Amino acid sequence: MTPTASILIIDDDKGVTYTLNSLFQKLGHSTEFCHTLSDGLETIRKTHFDILFLDVMLPDGNGLEFLKVIDQLPEAPMVIVMTTFADPDGAEQAILNGAWDYLEKPLSLHKISLQLMRALQYKEKNSSSNRPVFMKRQNIIGDSKEIQSCFTIAAKAANCQASVLILGETGTGKELFAKAIHENSNRSDENFVVLDCGIMTETLVESMLFGHTKGAFTGADKERTGIISLAHKGTLFLDEIGDLPMSAQSSFLRVLQEHRFRPIGGKKEIESDFRVVAATNKDLDAMVKQNKFRHDLLFRLKSIILELPPLKNRTDDIKALVLHYIAVLCDRHGLLTKGFSPDFLEALQTYPWPGNTRELINVLDSAIAMAQNEPTLFPVHLPKKIRIALAQSAIKKPAPVPVPSGDIALKTQTVSSDFTSLKALIHQTEKKYFESLFSVTKGDIKTICRISELSRAMVYARLKKYNLSRN
Amino acid sequence: MKLFYFSGNNEISKTQVLDIIEAHAPENSISIHTTIESFSEHLRQFHSEPVMAVIFLATKAELMNILFLKDLLTNIPLILILPDREKETISKGTLLHPRFISFIQNDFNELESVIKKMIDRYCS
Numbered sequence: 001m002t003p004t005a006s007i008l009i010i011d012d013d014k015g016v017t018y019t020l021n022s023l024f025q026k027l028g029h030s031t032e033f034c035h036t037l038s039d040g041l042e043t044i045r046k047t048h049f050d051i052l053f054l055d056v057m058l059p060d061g062n063g064l065e066f067l068k069v070i071d072q073l074p075e076a077p078m079v080i081v082m083t084t085f086a087d088p089d090g091a092e093q094a095i096l097n098g099a100w101d102y103l104e105k106p107l108s109l110h111k112i113s114l115q116l117m118r119a120l121q122y123k124e125k126n127s128s129s130n131r132p133v134f135m136k137r138q139n140i141i142g143d144s145k146e147i148q149s150c151f152t153i154a155a156k157a158a159n160c161q162a163s164v165l166i167l168g169e170t171g172t173g174k175e176l177f178a179k180a181i182h183e184n185s186n187r188s189d190e191n192f193v194v195l196d197c198g199i200m201t202e203t204l205v206e207s208m209l210f211g212h213t214k215g216a217f218t219g220a221d222k223e224r225t226g227i228i229s230l231a232h233k234g235t236l237f238l239d240e241i242g243d244l245p246m247s248a249q250s251s252f253l254r255v256l257q258e259h260r261f262r263p264i265g266g267k268k269e270i271e272s273d274f275r276v277v278a279a280t281n282k283d284l285d286a287m288v289k290q291n292k293f294r295h296d297l298l299f300r301l302k303s304i305i306l307e308l309p310p311l312k313n314r315t316d317d318i319k320a321l322v323l324h325y326i327a328v329l330c331d332r333h334g335l336l337t338k339g340f341s342p343d344f345l346e347a348l349q350t351y352p353w354p355g356n357t358r359e360l361i362n363v364l365d366s367a368i369a370m371a372q373n374e375p376t377l378f379p380v381h382l383p384k385k386i387r388i389a390l391a392q393s394a395i396k397k398p399a400p401v402p403v404p405s406g407d408i409a410l411k412t413q414t415v416s417s418d419f420t421s422l423k424a425l426i427h428q429t430e431k432k433y434f435e436s437l438f439s440v441t442k443g444d445i446k447t448i449c450r451i452s453e454l455s456r457a458m459v460y461a462r463l464k465k466y467n468l469s470r471n
Numbered sequence: 472m473k474l475f476y477f478s479g480n481n482e483i484s485k486t487q488v489l490d491i492i493e494a495h496a497p498e499n500s501i502s503i504h505t506t507i508e509s510f511s512e513h514l515r516q517f518h519s520e521p522v523m524a525v526i527f528l529a530t531k532a533e534l535m536n537i538l539f540l541k542d543l544l545t546n547i548p549l550i551l552i553l554p555d556r557e558k559e560t561i562s563k564g565t566l567l568h569p570r571f572i573s574f575i576q577n578d579f580n581e582l583e584s585v586i587k588k589m590i591d592r593y594c595s
Contacts, residue, residue, distance in 0.1 A: 204585070207581075230565060239570075365518075366517060
C-alpha cells in the first residue's frame with residue numbers, strides 16, 4: 001500500500017499545478033503549490049514535505065540550481081524534476097544534484113502516479129525514526145519551550161551542511177549557538193573561524209575573507225591567508241553579517257555559490273569546503289528593501305533560520321540560568337557556591353533584561369561581589385540600577401482621573417460617583433510607593449532616602465504612617 | 472569599559488601595540504599583564520563594565536599557555552596577535568575564537584582600525 005504524503009509542486013504553469021494538485025489530492029495526499037523558487041523555499045522552510053515536484057524554467061531562476069539548496073536542508077524532500085525542454089545534460093545535472101527522477105513534459109498522469117508511488121515506497125523503507133539529538137549544549141542553559149525549539153532547529157542544522165542564519169537581540173547567545181552547531185556537526189574537529197563584520201573597514205573585510213598576496217596593495221607587505229581558507233572543512237561564523245559592506249557581499253556570494261575564490265592579487269583560484277553560520281540583530285529583510293543588503297545573498301544565507309528569543313520571553317529559564325551561573329561565577333572567584341532568596345529570584349524574573357543573558361550574567365557577578373562573604377544573595381545585593389528599575393515598575397500608575405470639561409458648575413451633577421478626593425488619591429499612591437520601595441530595599445533607610453529624595457525624618461514619618469517595619 | 476592587554480617578550484612590537492591601545496582607549500581603562508598568573512587572576516575578578524582583551528603572543532610557548540585560559544576568555548571579545556603565520560599556529564589561535572587575528576611581523580595599521588572600532592563599540 002502506498003503511504004500518504006505531503007507534496008509540494010513548484011511550477012509557474014498554473015495548468016500543471018492545478019492538474020497535479022487535483023491528482024495528488026484524489027490519491028489521498030496533502031498538496032501545496034508555488035509558482036516561484038523563492039516562494040517554494042519559504043514554504044519548505046515552514047513545512048516538511050515528503051516529495052517536491054520541481055519545474056526547471058521558473059520566473060526567478062533555474063530549478064536545477066535550486067536542487068543544490070534543497071539538498072542541503074535538514075529532512076529535505078525527495079525531488080522529481082519536470083521540464084518541457086528535457087536534455088541529457090539537464091538529466092545528468094538533476095541526478096548529480098540529488099533529484100530522484102527527471103521527467104519530460106507533457107506528463108502522463110499514469111507515469112506521474114507511478115513515479116510518486118515508487119518514491120514514497122523508497123522513502124518509507126529508508127526513513128529513520130531517530131530524530132537528531134543535540135548532544136553538546138555548551139553553556140546554553142534552559143528547558144523552556146522557547147529554547148527547546150531552538151535546540152531542535154540547531155540539532156537539525158548540525159546534521160546537515162546548509163547555511164544557517166541566527167537572529168536575535170544582543171546578548172541572546174547567537175555565538176554560543178553557532179559554536180554548538182559546529183561542535184555537534186561532522187566538522188567539529190576542524191576550525192571554527194569568526195569574522196566580526198562590524199569591526200572591519202570595507203577593504204579589510206575582503207582582505208580578511210579572501211586573503212591577499214604580498215604586494216597586492218599598499219601596505220600588503222606580507223601574504224595573508226584568508227579566513228575562508230582557514231575555515232576549510234570547518235565552520236565560518238560571520239557575526240554582525242548586517243554590517244558586511246555591499247562590495248564584500250557580492251564577492252562573498254560568488255564564493256558561497258562556487259566554494260572557490262581568488263585571494264586579492266592572486267592568480268590561482270583556491271577551493272574551500274566551508275560551512276557558513278551567520279548572525280545579526282538587524283532586520284535583513286528591511287535592509288534588502290533599503291538596498292543595504294543583497295537579496296540573493298540573504299536567500300543563500302537563510303537556508304535555516306534560527307531565531308533566539310529575548311530573555312524576557314523565556315523567564316521559565318531564569319532559575320536554571322541563575323543556578324548555573326552562580327555556581328560558575330563563585331567557582332571563578334574561589335568562593336563556595338552561594339544560595340539565593342526567593343525574592344532575589346523573583347526580582348530577576350521580573351526585570352525585563354534589555355541586555356538579555358549577557359546582562360543577567362554580569363548582574364549575578366555583581367551580586368556575588370556585593371555579597372562578599374554572605375552565603376545567600378538577596379535583592380539588596382543587586383546593582384542599584386536593577387533595584388531602581390524594579391522599584392519603579394512596582395509602582396502601579398493611578399487610574400486616570402476623569403476631568404470634567406466646560407462649565408464645572410453646570411457639569412457637577414453629571415460627574416461619576418467614582419471620582420475620588422485628591423487627598424485619598426495621594427494617600428493611596430504614596431502608600432503603594434513606600435510599600436514597594438520598602439520591600440525592594442529590605443528596609444534600608446539610607447537607600448530609601450536616596451531613591452525617594454526625602455529626608456530621614458520624612459521617611460521615618462511615612463514608614464510609621466503606613467505601618468512599615470523591618471520587624 | 473575595561474581593556475586587558477597581555478603581552479609577550481617582543482619589546483618593539485609590544486610597545487607599538489600598547490601605543491595604539493593607549494591612543495584610543497578611555498583613560499584608566501587599560502589593565503596590562505605580562506604573566507599568565509596575573510592575567511588569569513584579573514580575568515577571574517568581577518567587572519561591572521564591558522571587557523575586551525588584546526593578547527600579544529611572541530612565541531608558540533606563550534600561545535600554548537594562553538590556551539589554558541580558554542574558558543576564562545570564552546565571553547570576552549578578543550584580538551589576537553600571533554607569533555607566526557604557520558598553519559598550526561593559526562589553527563591553535565582560532566581555538567580562542569578571536570574577533571581579529573594579526574601577526575607580530577605586521578605593520579599594525581589594520582590592527583589599529585580594528586582596535587578603535589572595538590573600543591568604540593564597547594564604550595557606547
